[in-house]
Amino acid sequence: MRLMKALLIGAILFSSFAHAELTIQISRGVDNPTVISVVPFHYSGVGALTEDVAKVVSNDLRRSGQFSTIDHNNMLSLPSLPENVVYRDWRLLGSEYLVIGDISPSGAGYQLVFSLFDVVSQKSIVFNEPIVVSADGLRDMAHHVSDVIYEAITGIRGAFSTDIIYVEQRSSDRYQLIRADMDGARPQILLKSSEPILSPSWSPDAKSVVYVSFETGRPAIFKQDLQTGLREQLTNFTGLNSAPAWSPNGKKLALVLSKDGNPEIYTLDLATKQLARITTHFSIDTEPTWTADGQSIIFTSNRGGKPQIYIASITQGYPQRLTFEGEYNARAQLTPDGKSIVMVHQREGVFHIATQDLATGTVKVLTTEGRLDESPSIAPNGASLIYATKLGGKGILASVSLDAGSRFSLPSTSGDVREPAWSPFLK
Numbered sequence: 001m002r003l004m005k006a007l008l009i010g011a012i013l014f015s016s017f018a019h020a021e022l023t024i025q026i027s028r029g030v031d032n033p034t035v036i037s038v039v040p041f042h043y044s045g046v047g048a049l050t051e052d053v054a055k056v057v058s059n060d061l062r063r064s065g066q067f068s069t070i071d072h073n074n075m076l077s078l079p080s081l082p083e084n085v086v087y088r089d090w091r092l093l094g095s096e097y098l099v100i101g102d103i104s105p106s107g108a109g110y111q112l113v114f115s116l117f118d119v120v121s122q123k124s125i126v127f128n129e130p131i132v133v134s135a136d137g138l139r140d141m142a143h144h145v146s147d148v149i150y151e152a153i154t155g156i157r158g159a160f161s162t163d164i165i166y167v168e169q170r171s172s173d174r175y176q177l178i179r180a181d182m183d184g185a186r187p188q189i190l191l192k193s194s195e196p197i198l199s200p201s202w203s204p205d206a207k208s209v210v211y212v213s214f215e216t217g218r219p220a221i222f223k224q225d226l227q228t229g230l231r232e233q234l235t236n237f238t239g240l241n242s243a244p245a246w247s248p249n250g251k252k253l254a255l256v257l258s259k260d261g262n263p264e265i266y267t268l269d270l271a272t273k274q275l276a277r278i279t280t281h282f283s284i285d286t287e288p289t290w291t292a293d294g295q296s297i298i299f300t301s302n303r304g305g306k307p308q309i310y311i312a313s314i315t316q317g318y319p320q321r322l323t324f325e326g327e328y329n330a331r332a333q334l335t336p337d338g339k340s341i342v343m344v345h346q347r348e349g350v351f352h353i354a355t356q357d358l359a360t361g362t363v364k365v366l367t368t369e370g371r372l373d374e375s376p377s378i379a380p381n382g383a384s385l386i387y388a389t390k391l392g393g394k395g396i397l398a399s400v401s402l403d404a405g406s407r408f409s410l411p412s413t414s415g416d417v418r419e420p421a422w423s424p425f426l427k
Contacts, residue, residue, distance in 0.1 A: 034153065035094050036061060037070040041101035041112065042080035049138060053103065053112070056142035057149070060160045063183065063399075064150065064384070065406015070095055082115050082124055090119045099149060109134040112141055116149055125152055139185065159379045163423040164386060165190070165200045165209060166397060170415035177211060179226070182379075182386075182422065184397075184410045190224065198419060199243050203250050206424045210234070210244040210253060221255060223270075234268065245289050254278070254288035254297050265299050267314060278314055287331050292338050298322070300330040309343060323356060325363045331375060335402070336382040342366075342402075344374050353387050355402060366400050369407070377422040378402075388418040 038058040043049055054072075061067040072078070076089040080102045090098050101114030111132045116125040127148060133141045140161065147158030160182060168176045177191040177200060191197060195214035202209055210223045221235040221244045235241040239258035246253060253268045257275075265278040265288050279285040283303035290297060291311070298311050304321065309332045312319040323329040328346035335342065335355075345354035345365065353367045353376050367373045370389040378385045384401045391409065395416030398409040410417075 033066055033068040034096055035070065036067050036097040036099065036149075036153075037075060037090055037093065037095040038072075038099045039075065039078050039080070039101075040072050041103050041114070043103045045103070045105040045110075049103065049110075051138035051142065053138055053142040053145070054099070054101065056139060057099065057146050060143065060146035060183065061149065063408050065401050065408075066150075066154060082117075082126065085117060085124075087117075087119055087122050090117075095119050097149075097153065099145075101145070106132050109137060110141065112145070114145055116152055139181065143181070156383055157381045157425075159381045159383065159422075159425070162380060162426055163206075164377075164397075165202070165421050165423070166388075166417050167197050167200065167419040168412060168415045168417050169395070174415075177209075190226070190229075200419060200421045201244055201246055202421055202423050203246050204248060204424055205250055206426050209421075210246070212242050212244070221253070234270075234273075243287050247290050248292060248294045252294075254290060254299075256286045256288065265297055265312075267297075276314070278312055278317065279319065280317075289333055291334060292336075298332045298334060298341065300332065309341065322358070323363075324361070325356075326354075329354075329356075333376055333378050333385075335378060336380065342376045342378055342385055344376065353385070353400065366402070367398070367407070370398075373398075375419055377420050379422050380425045386420045386422050388420060 038054045041054045058069045062069045070093050077086060079085050079100050096119055098117040098119055099114060101112055103110055103112045109132060111130045113130045114127060131141050131144060143160040146160040150158035162182045163179055164182050165179050168178055173194045175193045175197045176189050177197050178187050179190055180187040193213060193215050198212040200209050200211040208223055208225050210221055212219050213222050219241045220233055221241050222231050222233050224231045237257050237259040240256055240263050243256045244253045251270060255266055255268055256263050257266050262282060263284045263286055265285050267276045267278060278297055281303050283301050285299055285301045287300040288297045296311050296313050298309060300307050301310050307328050307330045308321055309323040309329050310319040310321050326345045326347050329343050331344045332341045340355045340357050342355050345352050350371045351373050352365045353373045354363050354365045356363045373387055373389045376385050376387040384399055386397055386399045389396060389398050391411060395418045396409055396411040397417050397420050400407045
């Protein structure tokens with residue numbers, strides 16, 4: 001059994017509200033970030049709010065690497081209404097944009113009206129629709145505001161309202177599958193196990209996840225409904241059952257099985273449970289991911305001698321090699337625009353996260369701080385990705401923008417974290 005665990009982990013890692021939250025450490029931003037001021041939002045209710053909504057917004061924008069923020073202690077005024085904005089105050093601080101807001105009680109929850117101002121052109125962008133949330137929805141409110149502001153300024157849809165899932169290992173025999181906000185806040189335990197949990201993957205509608213668990217005494221793939229918690233075991237074949245990946249329409253999984261003696265790529269129809277074999281080779285084929293049209297599988301194989309990335313049609317086969325630069329390339333993910341892959345890339349013995357342009361073959365290394373970066377997962381807006389790495393010998397999560405301009409890490413105070421997966425857009 002120990003040998004089986006080692007084989008499965010080796011194949012999958014060919015690239016190799018009950019616990020502490022991940023903490024955010026921003027280590028790099030872009031050279032010329034946009035300066036924005038998020039004024040503390042006025043609250044007209046009784047007592048204090050359980051979340052500082054403006055602070056969450058400010059942190060979201062700063063963490064993207066595209067913005068630097070003005071500390072509220074340095075602000076010359078604290079307007080909450082458009083008529084109280086004095087542009088001169090914000091020009092003196094060097095702020096290019098300004099955000100103000102007013103929160104009021106609304107039924108059993110809250111309502112926010114906020115505005116964004118272009119300080120340079122002295123124009124306001126007023127969002128007429130108030131945001132209404134339940135009593136426990138203040139953080140959701142904040143992330144939504146961040147999304148709106150990010151898109152208004154950059155033209156790219158914000159991904160602050162998305163979630164991540166990851167595996168936390170607290171000891172040699174304590175594993176947890178955890179869901180959290182994309183910034184690590186509000187963690188929820190989805191599964192506890194004394195056996196390893198690997199390769200979590202979101203369904204395209206973000207309603208379910210699949211993952212590999214050893215809880216039955218052998219590696220098996222499980223599907224779990226995120227709302228009800230109901231679980232279904234999908235595979236129980238002899239040998240490896242690993243690396244599940246959803247098809248774009250959510251009707252099939254690509255996965256790795258060694259039931260015939262060698263790790264090969266298969267697809268599984270979730271309705272009929274019908275298997276279809278995609279690869280046939282004496283090498284190790286693993287880590288499948290789908291192309292956007294659902295007609296091809298990108299995967300890792302050592303059929304050329306060392307792990308590299310290939311693509312094969314699900315109907316015609318005939319794998320074609322995609323990567324040639326570097327000693328080792330694995331764990332590929334296709335960017336949302338379909339133009340590049342993100343991968344684990346080994347160069348001079350060090351494992352980095354890199355991108356490769358599929359048209360030109362140009363490789364760009366995104367991460368340089370660590371020596372064992374792995375498991376990249378791309379944000380649904382294609383602006384950044386999350387990955388696993390090591391810090392002081394401890395497993396942590398980190399995020400980097402796809403232009404490599406910004407980076408932040410999310411260490412855990414309670415254990416090693418790994419195997420991150422970024423959700424699709426949730427709404």
